[in-house]
Amino acid sequence: MRRILRVVLVTSGLLLLASLVLLVVAVTADPSPATGAADAVSSGTATAAAASSGTGTNGSALIGAAIAVAGSSLGAAIAVAYTGSAALAAMSERPELFGRAMVIVGLAEGIAIYGLIVSIILIGKA
Template identity: 55%
Template sequence: MYWLLVLMTLSLFGIILLGLYFEIHPLPKDASAPQWFKSTVAINLLTLVGAQLGLLLLGIQDVMAIEPTTTQAVTGISLGQGLAMIGIGIPTAFATIGAGIALGPVGAAALAVIAEKPELLGRSLIFIGLAEGIAIYGLLVTILLYGKLG
C-alpha cells in the first residue's frame, strides 16, 4: 500500500513542478497549450485519481480484514466513527470554500468603493462580515455534530 502513497506523492510533485515551469516560462498570450502539456496533465491527474481509488479500496480491505480480538482492549476508533468524523468535517470544508468564493468579489468591490468614497467603510465591512459568516456557520454545524457524536 505504500507504493500507492509514493505514486500519489510523485504525481503531485509532477503537477507542482509543471506549474512552476509554466510560472517561470509562461506561454505567449496568442499561443495555445502544447500537446505534451495536455497529455502530461491528463496522465498526472489519472495517476493521482487512480492511486487514490486504489488506496481507498486497499485501505478499506485492510481495515475490514483485521479480526477483532477479545483479549485486548481496542484503543482506536472504528471505521464507522472514522467515517462519521470525516462527515462531520465536510460542512466546515464546504462552508469555507463558499465563504472564499463569496469573499473574493465582495472584498474587491469593497476596496473599490472605499477607494472612491472612504465614508462607506462601515457598510463595506458589514458586507464582508456577512460573507465571512458563512464559514462561521459551517464551523458551528461541525461543532454541534461533533457534540452529537461523542
C-alpha cells in the same frame, strides 16, 4: 483596511486547516464496537442491527464535520474575495462607505462560522 481583510482571510485559512485536521482524524479513527453488541454476540443472540450499531458512526460524523467546515470555508473564501474586491473599489471612490463595506465582508465570513457550528454539532453527536 488591508489589515482587516488579512484577518478575514487568515480566519478562512484557519478554518480550512481545521477541516483538514478533522478529515485526518476521521480517516485514522478506529471504530469502537458498541458494548451491548459485544455482549449480544457472546451470548449468541446478536442481530444484524445490533452488531453494526456502533462501527462506523464516529468516522461518518467526523467526515461530515470535515466536509461541513471545508465546504463552508471555501464558500466563505469565494464570497470574501468577491465582496472584498467590490468593497475596495467602492471605498476608493467614496471612503465614507468603509463601515458598510466591512459589514458586508463580515456577513460573507459568517458562512464559515455556520459550517463550524454544524461541525461542532456533528462531533457532539458522535
